[in-house]
Structures are given as structure tokens and as C-alpha cells.
Amino acid sequence: MMRMVEIIAAKRDGRALTTAEIEWVVQGYAAGEIPDYQMAALAMAIVLRGMDDRETADLTMAIARSGDMLDLHDVAPLTVDKHSTGGVGDKTTLVLAPMVAAVGLPVAKMSGRGLGFSGGTIDKLESIPGFRANLSAEEFRRAVREPGLVVAAQSGDLAPADKKLYALRDVTATVESIPLIAASVMSKKLAAGADCIVLDVKYGRGAFMHTLDDARQLARTMVAIGRHAGRKVTAVISSMQQPLGFAIGNALEVREAVAALCGSGPSDLVELCLVLGSELVCMAGLRDDPDTARALLVEALSSGAAWEKFRAMVANQDGDVTTLDHPDRLPNAPVQVDLAAPRAGFVTAIDGQTLGFVVNALGGGRVRKEDTIDHSVGLVLRAKVGARVAAGDPLVTIHAARQSDVDAVAERLANAYTIHDTPPPSLPLVEEIIR
Known part of the structure; x- marks a missing residue:
């Protein structure tokens, strides 16, 4: 008979969990037999102690098998x-x-x-x-x-x-x-x-x-x-x-x-x-x-x-x-404003995470799952890393529902750009392929 508290303790102490233990935990949690507080404790033990490749594969397969496993081989030999x-x-x-x-x-x-x-x-x-x-x-x-x-x-x-x-x-x-x-x-x-x-x-x-x-x-x-x-x-x-x-x-x-x-x-x-x-x-x-x-x-x-x-x-x-x-018929934002470069130089960095949060703030993303989104809003970059800009050149065009939204994000957006006098080293697009 397995007990959740013993499995949590085992992972807390750094022991690798068995295939059977992992399957028992995932099935029990999916069925509502293991409460959130015990699963949260196990998750934290995994964060702190890690899992080896075999444990991770076992966890993945147990989660995959908690619901439907699609088999498409009858409609396509390979997908x-x-x-x-x-x-x-x-x-x-x-x-x-x-x-x-x-x-x-x-x-x-x-x-x-x-x-x-x-x-x-x-x-x-x-x-x-x-x-x-x-x-x-x-x-x-x-x-x-x-x-x-x-x-x-x-x-x-x-x-x-x-x-x-x-x-x-x-x-x-x-x-x-x-x-x-x-x-x-x-x-x-x-x-x-x-x-x-x-x-x-x-x-x-x-x-x-x-x-x-x-x-x-x-x-x-x-x-x-x-x-x-x-x-x-x-x-x-x-x-x-x-x-x-x-x-x-x-x-x-x-x-x-x-x-x-x-x-x-x-x-x-x-x-x-x-x-x-x-x-x-x-x-x-x-x-x-x-x-x-x-x-x-x-x-x-x-x-x-x-x-x-x-x-x-x-x-x-x-x-x-x-x-x-006719892609111009896709949703279009009514307000489109350029953000100007504050100085001349080379764009050496763009903080993508900030840009993503700005698009959310404009209404193009969600904070909660149930939020509705505005498909028309967003940003179009006019200068990417390595580009040379003059003072006043457009860095990015803001597509917004109203001018007040532009005003609310402009400063944060300006801070996402770093401009220096010397060009940056070129960035590789693909670092490595693991087969």
C-alpha cells in the first residue's frame, strides 16, 4: 500500500521515485484522491531535488496516459x-x-x-x-x-x-x-x-x-x-x-x-x-x-x-x-503611432519580454485565462538589433485601440531599447541542434 507522505519524504531526501510510485501519484492526483497540498509539496521537492531522465520519462508517460492517447495511424501512416x-x-x-x-x-x-x-x-x-x-x-x-x-x-x-x-x-x-x-x-x-x-x-x-x-x-x-x-x-x-x-x-x-x-x-x-x-x-x-x-x-x-x-x-x-x-482586411487598430529614437546610434538590445507585456497592456494578451483579447493591437518593430538609427527615426510602431493606451505604454517601450555608439556583435539565430 503506497502512502503519499512517504513518497514526498523520499523525494525530499533525494531518492529517485520508482515507476510504480510515479504512476500511482499521477493517477491519484488526476482522480482527485490526492489533495493539492500534498501534490504541491511533492512538486516543491522535485524543484529542489530534481529527477533523473528515467523518472522524468515515467512522469511524462503517466501524465500523457491520464487522458486520451490519440492514435492517428489509421488516417495517416506518419504524422x-x-x-x-x-x-x-x-x-x-x-x-x-x-x-x-x-x-x-x-x-x-x-x-x-x-x-x-x-x-x-x-x-x-x-x-x-x-x-x-x-x-x-x-x-x-x-x-x-x-x-x-x-x-x-x-x-x-x-x-x-x-x-x-x-x-x-x-x-x-x-x-x-x-x-x-x-x-x-x-x-x-x-x-x-x-x-x-x-x-x-x-x-x-x-x-x-x-x-x-x-x-x-x-x-x-x-x-x-x-x-x-x-x-x-x-x-x-x-x-x-x-x-x-x-x-x-x-x-x-x-x-x-x-x-x-x-x-x-x-x-x-x-x-x-x-x-x-x-x-x-x-x-x-x-x-x-x-x-x-x-x-x-x-x-x-x-x-x-x-x-x-x-x-x-x-x-x-x-x-x-x-x-x-487581402491581409489589410484582418483586424486593424484605429490608432497607429511611431515611437522615435531618443538619440542616434546602433540598436544593441531589445527587451522582448517588456515588448510582450506592452502588447498585453494594449489588450492583445491575457492576464487571466478568461480575459478577452483585442486581435488588432500590437507592435511592429522598425529597427532591430544591429540597425543604425538617427535621432527621431521610428523604433517601433504602436498599434492601439486609443491614444491613451499609447501614452500609457510609451515610456516602458522606450526603455526596452538600448542604443549605443558602436554596433553590437551579430546574434546567432540557431545555437545548436540536439538530435
Whole structure:
């Protein structure tokens, strides 16, 4: 007979928990038999004492098995998925998923909404009038078959133990633990059924992981979980020392993704999507090396096949495709004001986290899950790191619902920029790939 208090004590004292103990805890907590206060105590013991790779994999599988485990093999012999650990201006899924689907790899993706300072893919897609993110299991499966691309809101039956544990960690200061973060991310990915998963693990001021070492440790942990679970997983560690692309905010980011799919997107966004996509193409066995995989994806972009795949997905989920063909019809903020550079020099740093919080303050994000968001507001960067500016040149354009909102964020926004007399060293976009 297992007792929760003994399991908490064992982890407190630094002992590795057994597979059976971990499964018993997750099942008991999901069923409501283990109270929040005991689970919070165990979570804190894990934060302080850690977990080894085997324990972390066991925890992940137990959380994944707490609800439905999707098996899509009857509709597609192989499916791929991508997960980002979250960053400011990260609209990668909107470009990567159609690009990969266009070369014949079905993408079955469940995404989240934004919370904190980074936006959620579902919120971005919902800025397209009519777009429906809440799909039934049957609709989700049908979309995997045709058009071979689906991005839907996470269903309540996927990893319910994670939802419960995530909410508990949020209010008990137990978020910052690599085993707990890795288990949370990977349990949802494994439950969603994909065979090949590429992870975009971001680090920097605009990311959840602030240091490269933390990002590397998280990436290695998640790749190890994938190996234990018999899935193919690769992690790409990418820099979020500044936002990705130029746009931050829901409709603004959809516009930028449309531009990328139509051949005129920001080079950093397109480059990151090509790197991530090449890994998926290689894992799925379509090509043997990243260079030929990349050529395949470049062709899908330049031929318009990726763009057509994106339109097909939006149409399939009841979105208004004419707003994609005429992106100026997407929600537009009534007030658009440039923030001027206070002095001449080179932009040496942009605090992405501050920019993310500014977009929230403008109404483009949530503080609580139930908040409604304004899809039209956000920021468009006019000068990125390394750019030379004269005094008075625009640094960023603020898209707001009213002038008073602009006034409320202007000072905070100005403080997010660092301008020096000498140019900064160039920032790598991709630090490392862990296969």
C-alpha cells in the first residue's frame, strides 16, 4: 500500500521515485484522491531535488496516459508536430506547418492560447474571421487526412493531469523545474499522437528560458523523454535575444506569416522555419540530410504550395480565406503611432519580454485565462538589433485601440531599447541542434 507522505519524504531526501510510485501519484492526483497540498509539496521537492531522465520519462508517460492517447495511424501512416517553448513574436507554426504539410507530411497540431508575455498560436489564428479552433475528435482526425494540416485548441481530454498540475505549479512557485516543464510539454505532444516531433527551445530575454545552459538542459531532457517513449524527437535551440520577425500581436503576426508564405517575409522567421522543417523532413525519412531537405522546403515556399496549404487549412476550419488574400482586411487598430529614437546610434538590445507585456497592456494578451483579447493591437518593430538609427527615426510602431493606451505604454517601450555608439556583435539565430 503506497502512502503519499512517504513518497514526498523520499523525494525530499533525494531518492529517485520508482515507476510504480510515479504512476500511482499521477493517477491519484488526476482522480482527485490526492489533495493539492500534498501534490504541491511533492512538486516543491522535485524543484529542489530534481529527477533523473528515467523518472522524468515515467512522469511524462503517466501524465500523457491520464487522458486520451490519440492514435492517428489509421488516417495517416506518419504524422509530424512541432512545439515551441514560447517567445515574443513567435509565429513559426503559421509558416512551418503549411510548409511541411505541402511536402507531404501531415501535421496534427494542438496549440495553446497565450498566457504571460508570449502569445498563443490559437489566438493568432482566431484573428482570422470565422476561424474555428475548437474541433471535435472526429473533425481533427478528418483534417489530418484532408487537407493534411490541422491546428486546433488542446482538447480537455488530452493530458488532464497536466492541466491540473500546471495550474497548481503556477500558484505554488514550482514552475521553474526542468523535469516538470519537460514533462508538461512532452506529455501533451505524446498524447497528441505525432511520430516525429521537432522542438524549438528558445532562450533569451524574450523567452521562458533566459540562459543558454537552461535551454540546453531542457532540450536534452525532452529529447531523452522522446527516446524513452519510442518517438523521434529533435530539439533546435534558438535565440530570443530579440523578437522573431517584426510583428508582435495577433492579427499583425498573421499578416507577417502570410507575407512569409507569399515570399516576402522576414529573413529570420523564414530561416528558423527552414531549419525546423528540415529536421522534420529528415526524421520522417523524406530526405537524408538537412541540405536536400531544405531545398525541398524552399521549393514548397517558392512554388506557392505552402501558401495554398495554409489557405486550405483556414478554409477547412471555417476561416474567411478572403482576409488572407487581402491581409489589410484582418483586424486593424484605429490608432497607429511611431515611437522615435531618443538619440542616434546602433540598436544593441531589445527587451522582448517588456515588448510582450506592452502588447498585453494594449489588450492583445491575457492576464487571466478568461480575459478577452483585442486581435488588432500590437507592435511592429522598425529597427532591430544591429540597425543604425538617427535621432527621431521610428523604433517601433504602436498599434492601439486609443491614444491613451499609447501614452500609457510609451515610456516602458522606450526603455526596452538600448542604443549605443558602436554596433553590437551579430546574434546567432540557431545555437545548436540536439538530435
